[in-house]
Amino acid sequence: MGNPKKLISILLTVLFSVTLLAGCTGKPANSGQAGGDQNKDGKKKTIGVLMADFSDQFQVYVMDGMKEAASKLQNIDVVYMDAKYDPQKQMSQAENLIAQKVDAIVLFVVDREAGKSMIEEINKAGIPIIAVNRKLPDESKGVAYVGSDDINAGEIQAEQMAKLLNGKGNIAVLDGTYGHEPQIRRGQGYENILKKYPDMKIVVKNTGDWYRDKAMKLVENWIQSKIKIDGILANNDEMALGAIKALEDAGLLGKVVVSGIDATPEALEYVKAGKENYTVFQDAKGQGRKSIEVAARVVNGEKVDKEYIIPFELVTKDKVEEYAKRYK
Template sequence: MKHGLKLASVALVVALAGCGTTATPPAAPGGGGGTGGAAEPAAGATVTYAPEEVVKPKDGKNLRIGVAFPVLDQFLQNVADGMQARAKEAGVTLTIVSAQEKTDVQLGQVENFISQGVDGIIILPQDTDAAQPMTDAVTAAKIPLVYVNRRPATLDPSVPYVGSDSKVAGQLQMEALAEQLGNKGNIAILQGDPSQEAAQMRTQGCKDVIAQHPEMKVIREQAGNWYRDKGLSITENWIQSGDQIDAICSNNDEMALGALEALRAAGKLDAVKVGGVDATKDALASMKNGQLDITVFQDAKGQGAGGVDSVIKKYNGDEVASFVNVPYELVTPENMAEYANK
């Protein structure tokens, strides 16, 4: 969820290319897969993402789907790539725009999609606490709507969310760090944007694990808003405070990489364990170099592909589960090679 390295473009019309990633959610028990006549998962249900056949418009129409991103950084660009590839397989056209992290701009972009009469809309909300006006506008226009990657704070079960359980990312990350510390020590938390569900729940997952260990405690917590430079400056301040920090639980890889820069400059790389989330290329390179201790793989391309499948299914009139869960996976130096090309 997250995410610091912005691309220069504010809006990007995608000429679809590349190979596809299959991501149709599996059917509920007793149901079918989503491309035939069998039963679909009911709204309100949760299903786990699994590869399956591409979903195509039943009427053969070349659908126009608008996609509203908050920003196109290193991670979210991978989500967009997954959407591009899946849309090419399905024979539909995407228009992807970036709000450059401005909530009002994103609302205006969604309203533009509505006025253009697109056949479906996918949203990755900038502010998960302020997504309701977009939901209301799209549903009032009777346009199929799917949220991806960032779950709105309030969302009707009839509107699908394709993404991951953010609390699990924090739990996986902190459990691994705790094991490396022998379940004791002082923990600092680098939080993403506090207005976003991913930052809130990843932080909570981290704290839930810490609470299970009497000899561990949170001594520092600060929002770096997903940015590497913020992770760097915050960690520099923590180091200058003189407090002993044994591990940094970062909500994403970008802030974790910034923290590592500060620790390296202070000669403390070996003294502090650092964990991130996303398993970006930069993070895996840092892990390979013996710096980053832990990260958590978030299947960006799977989320993107699942979002495209889900909005096409909504267009087809098929039921889509309320939550299509794309599971997180722990990445360590021992298994990092498996994630190099994902």
């Protein structure tokens, strides 16, 4: 009895691991290893890019922008590293870049708190840091920051809502996960604008945890509760699409203004179809492009600003095509 049992469990284990390994090799092959062997003497300089996670869709677009800018640089190499959302891993990648004596580091930090000692080490080695998307815990440790401000996104979204509702109406808010920085800052943006419009009130709010299904359930319940809602401000597009599903089912689509943030390809389809009234675009590529441009100027000894804010952009139905193109 013991033998076949063992055999089967071994077989299963092997089968499982083989499946897993097979899955892993399907990964994109461009996990850029630092070209440590290529000698960087002479005039050739290097910018090291520490990304938090290559598999995050947003960061993929950031890197697209970086690569676009990098292709225009002369005598500067750019190497990319994937920390897979592991602060420890990012730390050791930073150490590798320090050992290779790169001329500047563009940092998309995994975790602001856990990144502190890493940032200190890079500082000690005298390598300038350009922070992208996420600010450093202590901004004086970097030479420049390139990113967008989520308060700005919330303001653009709420301002357009005020415009469409003529400055008055009941607003429902679908929050992201409570405590997440974008949730806090986007909400701050709503408040900044809504206080200018005394006739616009937030009548109900709750968290959909960034998910479509949870937001859908919330809005279904809000509809049943008979609260009058004129507009829905969702912290992201996924939740806005959930709201649309609920409204559609109740025959209320078109009677409530719905909007989100991100301008995901799917959301753009909904805006195009007139189901989502508008969305707000965070320019991932723009952030990536700018971060490399700034890093290149630092490497060449030119002066740079402390902060480059890439603005969010309002996407309405007439501008959908233009934004859809950016994903291609």
